[in-house]
Amino acid sequence: MSLFAEVWEAVKAVGAGLGAVNKRISEPAVTEFYPYKKPEIPPVSVQFLALIQNEDGTDRCVACLQCERVCPSQVITIERKRNPEGKGFVLERFDLDFANCMHCANCVEACPVSAIVTVGAFEHAVYDINLLKADKAMLDHIGHEARVWYSPKFGVELRTPEGKIQKAPPEMQPGGLAELLKAEGGEAS
Amino acid sequence: MSRMPLPADRLVQPKLVGYDPTRPRPWLERLAYTLFFAALWAMVILAYGAVPALFRRFGWLSTTAGFLAYAVVEAVLAFLLAAVVALILIVVLRKYLGKVQERVGPMHYGPAGVFQTVFDALKLLGKEDFAPKRVDWLIFRIAPAIVFVSAFLLMVALPVAGGWVMADLNVGLLYIVAVSTLGAYGVVLGGLSQGNKWGLLGGFRAGAQLVSYEVPLALALLAVGVYAGSLRLSDIVEHQYGVWHVVPLFLSFVVYLVASIAELKATPFDLPEAESELVAGYNTEYSGMSFAFFFLAEFVELFLLPGFMVVLFFGGWHGPLFGLAPGSFAAGVLQSLYFLIKVAVWVWIFLWIRATLPRFRDDQLMDLAWKGLLPLALVGLLVAAFLRMFLEVL
Numbered sequence: 001m002s003l004f005a006e007v008w009e010a011v012k013a014v015g016a017g018l019g020a021v022n023k024r025i026s027e028p029a030v031t032e033f034y035p036y037k038k039p040e041i042p043p044v045s046v047q048f049l050a051l052i053q054n055e056d057g058t059d060r061c062v063a064c065l066q067c068e069r070v071c072p073s074q075v076i077t078i079e080r081k082r083n084p085e086g087k088g089f090v091l092e093r094f095d096l097d098f099a100n101c102m103h104c105a106n107c108v109e110a111c112p113v114s115a116i117v118t119v120g121a122f123e124h125a126v127y128d129i130n131l132l133k134a135d136k137a138m139l140d141h142i143g144h145e146a147r148v149w150y151s152p153k154f155g156v157e158l159r160t161p162e163g164k165i166q167k168a169p170p171e172m173q174p175g176g177l178a179e180l181l182k183a184e185g186g187e188a189s
Numbered sequence: 190m191s192r193m194p195l196p197a198d199r200l201v202q203p204k205l206v207g208y209d210p211t212r213p214r215p216w217l218e219r220l221a222y223t224l225f226f227a228a229l230w231a232m233v234i235l236a237y238g239a240v241p242a243l244f245r246r247f248g249w250l251s252t253t254a255g256f257l258a259y260a261v262v263e264a265v266l267a268f269l270l271a272a273v274v275a276l277i278l279i280v281v282l283r284k285y286l287g288k289v290q291e292r293v294g295p296m297h298y299g300p301a302g303v304f305q306t307v308f309d310a311l312k313l314l315g316k317e318d319f320a321p322k323r324v325d326w327l328i329f330r331i332a333p334a335i336v337f338v339s340a341f342l343l344m345v346a347l348p349v350a351g352g353w354v355m356a357d358l359n360v361g362l363l364y365i366v367a368v369s370t371l372g373a374y375g376v377v378l379g380g381l382s383q384g385n386k387w388g389l390l391g392g393f394r395a396g397a398q399l400v401s402y403e404v405p406l407a408l409a410l411l412a413v414g415v416y417a418g419s420l421r422l423s424d425i426v427e428h429q430y431g432v433w434h435v436v437p438l439f440l441s442f443v444v445y446l447v448a449s450i451a452e453l454k455a456t457p458f459d460l461p462e463a464e465s466e467l468v469a470g471y472n473t474e475y476s477g478m479s480f481a482f483f484f485l486a487e488f489v490e491l492f493l494l495p496g497f498m499v500v501l502f503f504g505g506w507h508g509p510l511f512g513l514a515p516g517s518f519a520a521g522v523l524q525s526l527y528f529l530i531k532v533a534v535w536v537w538i539f540l541w542i543r544a545t546l547p548r549f550r551d552d553q554l555m556d557l558a559w560k561g562l563l564p565l566a567l568v569g570l571l572v573a574a575f576l577r578m579f580l581e582v583l
Contacts, residue, residue, distance in 0.1 A: 014545070014546070017545045017546065018541060018542070018545050020545075021289050021541065021544050021545045022541070024288070024289050024290070024291060025288045025289060027291055028291070029287070029288075029291050029292055029293045030291050030292075031292055031293045033210060033211045036205055036209075036211050037211055
């Protein structure tokens with residue numbers, strides 16, 4: 001009798017497998033049609049780093065060297081000088097080697113003034129590795145191009161079409177409030 | 190100041206050539222696949238029904254030249270049918286596996302990728318047929334031919350409708366066993382001749398698998414022959430008018446199902462070409478059209494083994510004829526449609542099994558074949574013999 005029981009067990013197991021496979025057919029495919037349909041990157045996603053300038057064109061960066069100090073890959077190089085007009089420092093050079101950057105965003109965490117931020121631009125594959133060594137002009141350029149960025153200190157910020165910088169509405173912000181708002185909206189709708 | 194220069198094509202939207210998978214049109218895709226099936230049906234009618242009827246109608250078969258012309262035309266048609274079967278089944282397999290794995294599968298060439306295999310075939314035709322330095326050249330070159338010819342020869346004995354068969358052999362079952370065993374020779378020789386350890390292992394495994402599954406397969410076929418009282422495939426189909434053989438010969442049917450999956454080298458038994466262990470097994474070193482012939486043979490067998498299963502166990506071409514006279518051309522067309530639908534259902538089940546089960550280990554296959562299938566096949570043979578005896582007594 002145990003032989004028949006074993007055979008029956010095997011038949012049941014194979015049947016369960018076949019049933020599970022058949023169920024998968026009706027489920028929608030998860031394929032991304034990437035180059036034809038660009039995905040929408042959420043506002044908080046570490047794809048690329050940028051330096052943000054204020055609306056009047058001055059640097060947010062105060063050259064405190066926190067990011068250079070915290071960087072585990074040591075790809076940030078900053079040179080600064082004393083501000084001749086007042087107190088503090090001004091930047092002379094801000095280099096970031098994206099070829100060796102591991103996108104841990106520790107610099108973004110460390111920045112006290114939200115000058116270096118994460119942006120959602122992600123198509124940055126190049127044929128020449130030297131093109132990935134960014135200087136301050138390049139980082140400023142990425143920052144000007146960005147429409148939305150994130151830093152832990154200020155949260156998600158938006159650049160309006162007129163060039164104003166403003167804080168994003170709470171439903172775009174990460175964390176508890178946004179989740180609460182989403183949950184309430186989900187329940188309401 | 191060096192600004193990072195963006196490549197010119199960075200932000201360019203790539204142009205989509207062919208069918209747009211982002212805007213699916215399901216009716217067009219279903220229509221395309223239905224037309225594919227219709228093309229297969231038309232090829233079957235042409236090769237098995239129309240051309241022989243034409244030659245018989247004008248009495249060309251009585252002359253030597255007419256018979257030779259008939260043989261040549263039938264060979265060409267059988268080759269075209271094999272190509273059409275492989276073209277359809279490859280893309281169907283890839284779409285089905287895609288569906289099961291929640292992917293899309295081929296999608297760009299034609300609606301839902303129906304023409305993907307055509308472009309694959311063109312690519313393989315254009316590739317260099319490269320032979321490495323250390324291969325045994327003659328055997329290396331002859332192995333794909335053996336594999337393909339064995340699959341192709343099986344097509345000759347396949348009865349698709351009443352009287353529609355290229356060669357109605359009176360030893361059809363023996364012919365199936367002999368010719369399908371020949372194909373395994375090609376696999377073994379192809380594996381052993383290429384001077385590559387993956388190929389060698391694949392060949393060894395193919396040989397071990399061959400001796401394991403051929404015996405139960407032959408015994409299952411023998412049970413059908415004993416029960417039907419004939420080795421001729423048309424007689425076997427005619428014998429199933431009351432009840433399909435799958436009911437009395439269920440044990441033999443199970444043995445045939447498992448052994449034919451092993452013969453297909455499909456997933457539960459794909460030891461000879463295990464992608465995750467051996468690179469591609471016995472066809473590691475093949476490229477271009479030699480590889481294409483291995484591939485073609487595999488998919489022709491995926492059509493033929495369910496086909497013979499339908500012939501032996503599921504009543505072949507039997508179905509309601511709606512008043513058409515059996516033996517007429519119109520009845521043959523309808524019967525070939527019934528046959529193809531039954532085969533399509535069994536091909537789907539074969540693909541379903543292939544998509545579900547993980548690979549057996551070598552010793553597990555031996556275990557299954559020698560300790561499971563062989564006694565089962567013998568019991569099935571015994572059952573068939575007793576049933577035949579009772580039928581004769583009654």
